[in-house]
Amino acid sequence: MYDGGKIIFGLIIFLVLVTLPFTLSIGKDYTKVNPKIDTPEIMKLPETERKCVESKDFMRKEHMKMLIEWRDAVVRDGKTLYVNSQGKTFNMSLQNTCMQCHSNKSKFCDECHNYVKVKPYCWDCHIEPKENIKKEAAL
Amino acid sequence: MSNINRREFLKILGIGTFMGLGGWSIFEVVGKGEIEAFVEKYKKAPEALQAKRWAMVIDLKKLDQKIIHDCTEVCHRIHNVPKILNPKEEIKWIWEEKFKNAFPEMKDDYMSPEIKNMPVLVLCNHCENPPCVRVCPTKATFKRKDGIVMMDMHRCIGCRFCMAGCPYGARSFNWRDPRQYVKNENPEFPFRMKGVVEKCTFCYERLDRGLPPACVEASKGAIMYGDITDPNSEIRKILSSNFAIRRKAKLGTKPSVYYLL
Amino acid sequence: MLELALKGSPRYWGWLFFLAILITAGVITYLYQFQIGLGITGMSRDVSWGLYIGQFTFLVGVAASAVTIVLPYYLHNYKKYGRIAVIGEFLAVPSILMCMLFIFVDLGQPMRVLNVLLHPTPNSVMFYDMIVLSGYLILNLLCGWVILMSEKKGAPPPRWIKPFLYIAICWAPSIHIVTAFLYQGLPGRDYWMTAIMAAKFLSSAFASGPSLLVILCMLVRKFTNFDPGKEAIQNLAKTAAYFLLVTIAFYLFEVFTAFYSGITSHQYSIIYLFKGLEGYSKLVPVMSICVLLAAIGVLILVTPPLRKWEVTLAIGAASTFLCMWLEKGITLVVGGFIPNPFDRVFEYWPTIPETIITLGVWSFGFFVLTILYKIASSVKEKAVFDKYGEKQVKA
Incomplete structure (x- = not known):
């Protein structure tokens, strides 16, 4: 092998770099994500009414797709109402529908988004619920 | 078979x-x-106001400083339009211009100073043939079925081709993060982010909820709106009995904002 | 062939290092712009395009001008250009790269640039510009590389490359016509909305491109053992001379139309650029220098003895190039926005960060150009010592 030393040295550097995400987290605590849905707004509702626009499972898996569909329906087609699988109608709005119940952005949205290191740009423009900011300031 | x-x-x-x-x-x-x-998943709200093509008539005789102030104030407040004082980075949806600036092609040496300096409210003309929509490379600005020239802030890449294309100077660009320039935010409406173009949207969000545009409401009758394709609409009646002008009509953009003198 | 770029003199490495420093400065400043927004530039609500889009427009012309070498060589079998065809093609490659970078740094939301592909919009001229620019980049890289490769091997170029050569020739004007259409199809911008815009773009491109090639050929001859040939340089100078005259004529046609018709809105931008409007005259010095450079360029390139003497030729070519750069790279774009739609003058001048980013992109272009020319000249140097003499390729 020509330049064998150099090649092996290069391979070692490559391996170190590639395994960095694993090696760096050695010895660190495993953080469990625990998004909270116990906001005062939700708790106020009678037990039977404590439902999101779709099932918990669907929302967990598909909320990002749904938000994008909602966005396009409202902004591009002027359609503001969403009819869910139960036939119930909702006003499609992140600020005025979703966050009215989920007034705890830091514990509801950020909890998981931070964990998986995704940074959706929703909040570059959309206004987050106020209580949240107060809480953060208090901390 | x-x-x-x-x-x-x-x-x-x-x-x-x-x-x-x-x-x-x-x-x-x-x-x-x-x-x-x-069942259709997405629906228009039953109370939504609908038209084939929305248009506006602004009666310049009825405009005074108070009405102009109220209209611009309410629009900019409910839409979280930042108040940036530096003219280089100003963002405006509806604002006051002098007659000679809003209608430069009508400038005349012998025009009375009162008319020359008469206040005019200017905003996006929601053209029937909008050059901004024609030039946009991503369909971030587009014409809705009801004639409103809309902005999809989620899609805009900030190339500013639409600003070069608009002959009315109706478009503003977010040269930096606008948030710090908004006092008393309206929690029901979003901000914009840096690097996108924005403009008047004919209060699509209010029409979709059955409300008239905010400036119309604040204008005490100086601004009227309606469906221009409907011969029985209020604005059609006004247009058929009054002399109305449009800004730079010779460019063929067919503005939907009419001015009564 | 890339290995040829890795062996060079200390001067070669020094030059690349110098460019790398400028590129780094540009990248760092761009990160600052990315953070704050385009507010760090001199652009405004009224002059919403500036130096960046000006450079883009100018460089599309430089890229298109490769055709002034390629066309005579491949279509008319003009042998003298055989040596430098690849020089032209390899100039087009960094030029297009710079064009793309200038568009990129001008975007307010650069992370969304792929929206142009995600939501293709055939009614926007920008859509076609994207297609023609990327097509032209690929064509030139392909043609230049394949022909140089065969030259290195001492074999004639493969047959299959021929159609690509012809397509590239037809493609070249299209990139600049489409770029002109970006401007000339906009209502209400009287300085741009003129049918002669596309023609003037092409003519000014064919003046600035060949004059840059003259200078580049002289540099290649000075710093490498490859000689592009005196006659080739002289012919490029002639091309530049003719098209410089045509460009000046086109500009004067525009002035005639605006002033003889008496339509004031057509006159404002021209008055602003040459005399100043309502007391605003930031671009008058730029335009004056531009006129002076055009005069020097015409004098030298049109007068045979001055053109033939290479000292004056270098000055003439540089003047022509700079003149076209000032005209298309700054005044054309800014002038079109003045006065604004409300008949007011709001002026523009680039800021320091904007200038550093611009310099960074140019340095990147020259970095790529240096590497490509290094490869080409290393191949050509060997061909010069070929016992076949003038012939570059074994038949």
């Missing part, structure tokens, strides 16, 4: 393929037994 010829066979094959392409998601849903999926 024997009476199917080749042509018909191909027809059926084609239709079948077409149905299959469009309908396979339905089978998937039916499989789950969710018949509700056949």
Whole structure:
């Protein structure tokens, strides 16, 4: 092998770099994500009414797709109402529908988004619920 | 079966393929037994105001400083339009211009100073033939079915081709993060982010909820709006009995904002 | 062939290092712009395009001008250009790269640039510009590389490359016509909305491109053992001379139309650029220098003895190039926005960060150009010592 030393040295550097995400987290605590849905707004509702626009499972898996569909329906087609699988109608709005119940952005949205290191740009423009900011300031 | 010829066979094959392409998601849903999926998922609100083409008439005789102030204030407040004082980075949806600036092609040496300096409210003209929509490379600005020239802030890449294309100077660009320049934010409406273009949207969010544009409401009758394709609409009646002008009509953009003198 | 770029003199490495420093400065400043927004530039609500889009427009012309070498060589079998065809093609490659970078740094939301592909919009001229620019980049890289490769091997170029050569020749004007259409199809911008814009773009491109090639050929001859040939340089100078005259004529046609017709809105931008409007005259010095450079360029390139003497030729070519750069790279774009739609003058001048980013992109272009020319000249140097003499390729 020509330049064998150099090649092996290069391979070692490559391996170190590639395994960095694993090696760096050695010895660190495993953080469990625990998004909270116990906001005062939700708790106020009678037990039977404590439902999101779709099932918990669907929302967990598909909320990002749904938000994008909602966005396009409202902004591009002027359609503001969403009819869910139960036939119930909702006003499609992140600020005025979703966050009215989920007034705890830091514990509801950020909890998981931070964990998986995704940074959706929703909040570059959309206004987050106020209580949240107060809480953060208090901390 | 024997009476199917080749042509018909191909027809059926084609239709079948077409149905299959469009309908396979339905089978998937039916499989789950969710018949509700056949109901349309997204709907217009029943109270939404509808038109074939929205238009506005601004009666300049009725405009005074108070009305102008109220209109611009309410628009900029409810839409979280930042108040940036530096003219280089100003953001405006509706604002005051002098007559000679709003209608430069009508400038005349012998025009009375009162008319020359008469206040005019200017905003996006929601052209029937909008150059900004024509030039936008991503359809971030587009014309809705009701004639409103809309902005999709989620899609805008900030190339500013629309600003070069608009002959009315109706578009503003977010040269930096606008948030710090908004006092008393309206929690029901979003901000914009840096690097996108924005402008008047004919209060689409209010029309969709059955409300008139905010400036119309604040104008005490100086601004009227309606469906210009409807001969019985208020604005059509005004236009048929009054002399109205539009900004730079010779450019063929067909503005939807009319001015009464 | 890339290995040829890795062996060079200390001067070669020094030059690349110098460019790398400028590129780094540009990248760092761009990160600052990315953070704050385009507010760090001199652009405004009224002059919403500036130096960046000006450079883009100018460089599309430089890229298109490769055709002034390629066309005579491949279509008319003009042998003298055989040596430098690849020089032209390899100039087009960094030029297009710079064009793309200038568009990129001009975007307010650069992370969304792929929206142009995600939501293709055929009614926007920008859509076609994207297609023609990327097509031209690929064509030139392909043609230049394949022909140089065969030259290195001492074999004639493969047959299959021929159609690509012809397509590239037809493609070249299209990139600049489409770029002109970006401007000339906009209502209400009288300085741009003129049918001669596309023609003037092409003519000014064919003046600035060949004059840059003259200078580049002289540099290649000075710093490498490859000689592009005196006659080739002289012919490029002639091309530049003719098209410089045509460009000046086109500009004067525009002035005639605006002033003889008496339509004031057509006159404002021209008055602003040459005399100043309502007391605003930031671009008058730029335009004056531009006129002076055009005069020097015409004098030298049109007068045979001055053109033939290479000292004056270098000055003439540089003047022509700079003149076209000032005209298309700054005044054309800014002038079109003045006065604004409300008949007011709001002026523009680039800021320091904007200038550093611009310099960074140019340095990147020259970095790529240096590497490509290093490869080309290393191949060509060997061909010069070929016992076949003038012939570059074994038949």
